[in-house]
Amino acid sequence: MGAEVKEISPAGKAVIAAVLVPTIAALNYVGGVIVEALKAPIWGDTWATILGTLIAGFWVGAAGGFLYNIIMALTVWGLPQWVWGFANVVIALITWLMMRMGWTDLKKPITWVMMIVLYGLLYPVFTTLVSIGLFGGGPLWKPLPAAVYAATLSATGNFFLANYAQAVFTEIIDKPVSFIISVIIASRIPKRFVLAR
Amino acid sequence: MPIGASLLKKTAVEADTFVQRLDGRVKFLYFIWASVLVYVFYDPVLNLVLLAATLLLAAHAKAAKPILITLLVIIVPWILFAVPILSLPLGFPWNKTVIGYIELFGRKYPVYLEGFGWGLTWPLRIAVAIASALLFFLTTNQAKLAATLFKLKFPFKVIYAVIATLQFIPLLAAEAETIIQAQTARGLRTEASVLQRIRNYLAVIIPLTLSSLNKVQVRAIALESRGFSAPVRKTLIYEARLSAADYLFLGGMLLATLLLAWVYVNIGYSPISKLPWVWAG
Numbered sequence: 001m002g003a004e005v006k007e008i009s010p011a012g013k014a015v016i017a018a019v020l021v022p023t024i025a026a027l028n029y030v031g032g033v034i035v036e037a038l039k040a041p042i043w044g045d046t047w048a049t050i051l052g053t054l055i056a057g058f059w060v061g062a063a064g065g066f067l068y069n070i071i072m073a074l075t076v077w078g079l080p081q082w083v084w085g086f087a088n089v090v091i092a093l094i095t096w097l098m099m100r101m102g103w104t105d106l107k108k109p110i111t112w113v114m115m116i117v118l119y120g121l122l123y124p125v126f127t128t129l130v131s132i133g134l135f136g137g138g139p140l141w142k143p144l145p146a147a148v149y150a151a152t153l154s155a156t157g158n159f160f161l162a163n164y165a166q167a168v169f170t171e172i173i174d175k176p177v178s179f180i181i182s183v184i185i186a187s188r189i190p191k192r193f194v195l196a197r
Numbered sequence: 198m199p200i201g202a203s204l205l206k207k208t209a210v211e212a213d214t215f216v217q218r219l220d221g222r223v224k225f226l227y228f229i230w231a232s233v234l235v236y237v238f239y240d241p242v243l244n245l246v247l248l249a250a251t252l253l254l255a256a257h258a259k260a261a262k263p264i265l266i267t268l269l270v271i272i273v274p275w276i277l278f279a280v281p282i283l284s285l286p287l288g289f290p291w292n293k294t295v296i297g298y299i300e301l302f303g304r305k306y307p308v309y310l311e312g313f314g315w316g317l318t319w320p321l322r323i324a325v326a327i328a329s330a331l332l333f334f335l336t337t338n339q340a341k342l343a344a345t346l347f348k349l350k351f352p353f354k355v356i357y358a359v360i361a362t363l364q365f366i367p368l369l370a371a372e373a374e375t376i377i378q379a380q381t382a383r384g385l386r387t388e389a390s391v392l393q394r395i396r397n398y399l400a401v402i403i404p405l406t407l408s409s410l411n412k413v414q415v416r417a418i419a420l421e422s423r424g425f426s427a428p429v430r431k432t433l434i435y436e437a438r439l440s441a442a443d444y445l446f447l448g449g450m451l452l453a454t455l456l457l458a459w460v461y462v463n464i465g466y467s468p469i470s471k472l473p474w475v476w477a478g
Contacts, residue, residue, distance in 0.1 A: 015417045015426055022358045023409055026365035030373050031402060037377060039387050040398040051406065063358070071362050074330050077271075081323075136319050138289070139282050146282065154287045181399060185406050192414070 013195055017060050020195075024052035024064025025071060028088075043170070047178035049088045053095040054104070054186040056195040062092035083134055090126050091175070094118045095182075104183055112176075119175035124167035128160070137163045145170050209338040215442060216258035221337045221345030223443045228329040230450055234457065235322040241314065242469040244321035251328040260335040264328050271327065275320040283312035291315075291475040314472040339363065344437040353431050361416075369409060376401050 027048035035044030046065065053061025065088025073082035098104055098118070103111045131137050137159060139146035148169045153162035186194075210217070216224070231251060235244050255261040282288040285299075285306055292309035299306050337345065339360055346356045377385070380400050389397065420426075460468050 012417075012421070012426065015421055016413060018354055018357065018425070019361070019413045019416045019420065022361035022365055023413055025358070025362040026369045027406060027409060029362075029366050030369040030405065033370055034373050034377070034398060034401050034405075037373075037387075038394060038397050038401065040394045041391050042395070042398075044398070047402070048406075067358055067362055071359070071366075075334050077323075077327065081326075136315060138279060138315070138319075146278065150282065150287065153290075157290065159290045177395060181395075181402065184399065185403055188403065189407070189410060 020056050020060050021064045024048045025068040028068040042174040042177050046091050047182050049091050050095045050179055050182035053092045058092050058096040062089045115176045115179055120172035124171045128164045128167045132163055210260045210335050212259045214258050216254050216336050220439050220443045221341050223446055224333040228333045231329040232326040235325045238466055240467045240470045241317040241321050244325055247325045255332050258336045264331045268324055272320050272324045280316035283316040284308045311475050340435040344433050344435045348437045373405055376404050
């Protein structure tokens, strides 16, 4: 009794990483499906990118997230939407930064502050630029963000600010919640799957 | 289950038609060609013509129904939402040309051409991109898809990742359904507070993630046993080759490209609708 239990991984880490990439892409997709089924108040299609980065590092998370967007662009979203793959790369990059800086402990206030700043305020700058530059900007087809867009535009007359306000409104809850979900799941994952050090 | 899941659960439509017989590269090129064209021009009528052509090909290939359903779910609500907001005074900063008036709550509001054109053209661009992508996806089976990507010189690991994702999605979607059913039997309700709905999400997503990560190990061993990382030349079950029908289709696309290039140079970027230029249009 009391003997240390060692987890043995018969397959090489490179192959596990190769299999993790499509798994993360599929989990991102199914996450979005579950959100709709359970009427959860988030988008739910980037949490697996965050999880992939937490357990297997930046490249696996970014590749899984990017692949998810490519598959969606090639099927249900339309080709131009592949550009959102870079949004998943940015998400993976922010997550990697949070990991490196030690901001993954949910008990620390700095984790919550940086989570809001990086995912909620900085990340929407990127999505706003893509949204306006490639898709013309304008209101989203969800009523609440569209109302935020219309209200900001009528108050300021600034098209760019209206789009940014709309993006912040959609991301400031979604991405931090996705991060929290991923941190909780990552803490429960068997060690043999944790490739990131 | 939303449209996306049911769509990606479908494998390619197996029928012996002209479209199915076309090489995957030709259909992929058509998808890129149509998607680029709708962005080069700024004309909703031209977008509708390309959409109709793509839907005709899909109907011939017996794949029109899932495409039409997808467009109905994604594009139609988008148009219904964007057009009224953008074409009214406060929705679009480049509004200038009044094309009519609409009465709302006892007041008359002008309807602007710039916002109306924008709100119609952008969703229709995406509609063409979606329809042509689905035409490729639904008429090319996975063996042919792998061969197509191989011929397009994609790295083997990328091809594996794409094909594996398409295989995993229906498997994980089915597993998620089972977990939701099991949790519902234990009292999980969707009509709950926001916080409770996030907790419900965790209750489904945690077992799903752990189960799929367990399968990662099995898949990795299976791949290793088939020499996945062996430094040898990989072979495929299906060899992609261009036929006379492929060359005929490519010839048609070339002719259409030449015609449209002439139209662009001599008539302009909005040859049928004559929409005024707006920023990022």
